[in-house]
Amino acid sequence: MTTHAERIAPVAQQIAQFHKTQTPFRIYHGSTNSTRQLPLTQTNTISTAHLNNVLSVDPITKTIRVEPNVPMDALVAATLPHNLVPLVVMEFPGITAGGGFSGTSGESSSFRHGFFDATVTQIEIILGNGEIRTASRTQDPDLFAAAASAFGTMGVVTMLEIQCRDVAQPYVELSYLPAPSMPAAMALFRALTADPKVDYLDGIVFAKDHIVVCAGRLSPPPDPSSPNPNPNPNPPKIQHFTRPQDPWFYLHARKSAPPYSPSSPSPQEPTKKDLIPLKDYLFRYDRGAFWTGRYAFSYFLTPFNRITRYILDYFMHTRVMYHALHASGHAAQYLIQDVAVPYAATTAFLEWLDRKQNFGAYPIWLCPLR
Numbered sequence: 001m002t003t004h005a006e007r008i009a010p011v012a013q014q015i016a017q018f019h020k021t022q023t024p025f026r027i028y029h030g031s032t033n034s035t036r037q038l039p040l041t042q043t044n045t046i047s048t049a050h051l052n053n054v055l056s057v058d059p060i061t062k063t064i065r066v067e068p069n070v071p072m073d074a075l076v077a078a079t080l081p082h083n084l085v086p087l088v089v090m091e092f093p094g095i096t097a098g099g100g101f102s103g104t105s106g107e108s109s110s111f112r113h114g115f116f117d118a119t120v121t122q123i124e125i126i127l128g129n130g131e132i133r134t135a136s137r138t139q140d141p142d143l144f145a146a147a148a149s150a151f152g153t154m155g156v157v158t159m160l161e162i163q164c165r166d167v168a169q170p171y172v173e174l175s176y177l178p179a180p181s182m183p184a185a186m187a188l189f190r191a192l193t194a195d196p197k198v199d200y201l202d203g204i205v206f207a208k209d210h211i212v213v214c215a216g217r218l219s220p221p222p223d224p225s226s227p228n229p230n231p232n233p234n235p236p237k238i239q240h241f242t243r244p245q246d247p248w249f250y251l252h253a254r255k256s257a258p259p260y261s262p263s264s265p266s267p268q269e270p271t272k273k274d275l276i277p278l279k280d281y282l283f284r285y286d287r288g289a290f291w292t293g294r295y296a297f298s299y300f301l302t303p304f305n306r307i308t309r310y311i312l313d314y315f316m317h318t319r320v321m322y323h324a325l326h327a328s329g330h331a332a333q334y335l336i337q338d339v340a341v342p343y344a345a346t347t348a349f350l351e352w353l354d355r356k357q358n359f360g361a362y363p364i365w366l367c368p369l370r
Contacts, residue, residue: 004055004067008124008132008158014046015156016130027152029069029096048098051158054078062164063121068098068157075162076279084164085278087112087119091285092318097160104149104338108202108216111193111368117148118370124159132158172200172281173219173236174274176257179203179211182347188213189368190343200281203366204250208354210259211366222275239274241284244313247306249284250291250363289318291363292336296321340369 018025023044030049051067054074058064059082066075073093079085090105099105100116101123113119122136125147133155135144147154179185185203192198192215200216222238240246247255256272276284288294288309293316297304302312314320341349353359 004053004159007050007053007067008126011046011048011051011156011158012126012130012132015126015128018046019129027156029099046156048156048158051098055159057082057084059084062166063161064164065159065161066097067159068101069096070098071096072100073279073283076282079164080167080170080278083166083168085167085282086162086164088114088116089282090116091283092289093283093286094319094322097162098157101148101160102150102152102157106367106369108200108214108367111189111201111370112199114370115149119163120148120160121163122159122161123147123157125155125157127155136161167218167278169218169220170278171219171221171238172216172276172278174200174214174216174276174281176253176272176274177213177215178257178259179213180209180259182208182211182350185211185213185366186343186346189366193368201368204253205350205364205366206254206362207259208350210254212253212257213366214253216276216281218278219275236273236275239276239280241276241280241287244310246280246287248288248291248293248309250288286318287313287316289316289321290365293321 015025025044025046028045028047028049030047030052048068050069052069052071052074053067054070055065055067057078062084064075064079064084064086066078070078071094072090075086075097076089088100088105088107088109090100090107095105101120105116106114107116110116122134122139123144124132124134125143126132133140133143135141135147137144143154147157177188179188182205185205189201189203192201192213197217198215199218201214203211203213205211222235239252241249241252256274294304296302296315297308302308309316339349350364353364
């Protein structure tokens with residue numbers, strides 16, 4: 001097996017040659033979670049597809065070192081045996097560590113820890129002239145800061161050291177809280193952000209008057225033999241989201257917190273709680289790619305129900321869906337857009353989005369960021 005240094009040496013040599021001949025080039029990662037089509041040829045492309053190895057896990061510093069094409073599911077699989085999990089894990093299992101750093105990636109733990117790049121403590125990067133450098137907050141900090149979210153323009157990242165946290169509890173207890181308006185949802189976000197027991201936080205806008213805020217905390221597995229001094233008449237039930245027979249997460253969230261009305265419970269009280277295995281929670285949006293998988297059913301005039309979702313489950317995972325999107329040429333017809341909006345502007349922004357001439361489509365994902 002080749003060493004990491006042996007794997008990156010040809011990449012550095014090729015970049016140096018492109019620099020010598022002043023040839024612009026692109027990077028081929030082997031897979032993509034982008035909806036954009038990129039023109040790639042053998043004469044203008046450097047492949048880093050082979051840089052997909054986990055290098056080390058350090059339980060003392062709670063860090064993991066990986067090459068850039070290690071995907072999120074492999075990252076989690078490497079850390080969990082050490083009772084660790086990365087501070088931020090993107091919602092699709094095929095998103096890579098390098099893509100999360102060089103792009104701008106957030107998830108439901110980002111209200112605590114910021115974007116994924118904020119959890120990276122050190123990088124190795126090949127500059128445009130072929131020079132291999134190491135950068136961190138203390139070593140070459142300007143380069144380290146500039147490389148984050150730079151989409152590869154500062155150089156080719158070849159190694160990342162990522163901060164993790166202890167995770168002795170293998171489940172997430174998730175509460176679904178309905179909100180009747182964007183101001184009410186923002187009030188919930190602010191209150192839950194201030195609660196140190198909350199580890200994960202996001203939301204889904206199904207309509208202007210139907211918003212579901214999802215708040216999660218790490219939790220131990222249920223123990224039927226343990227006496228409960230305060231028995232709960234509706235204890236959390238174990239819920240999965242990664243198997244063919246499981247519901248798509250957004251459909252389950254909508255059902256778990258129906259639209260708020262004066263006769264409903266207070267929006268400050270969760271209407272339902274689930275106990276979700278950690279990996280199921282982290283990749284809960286994989287099946288159906290949030291809700292965009294529903295467009296495939298409409299495109300092929302296929303009924304959208306529990307049975308058809310079960311039968312077509314293989315095709316509804318994001319790795320397959322992204323491949324189909326690019327192979328079909330439909331990438332030019334669809335747009336996925338992330339927008340950062342201050343809390344104070346969310347209501348006005350939703351009002352603008354709600355107009356048919358501007359957007360007028362739901363659901364919309366809400367992800368509070370630090």
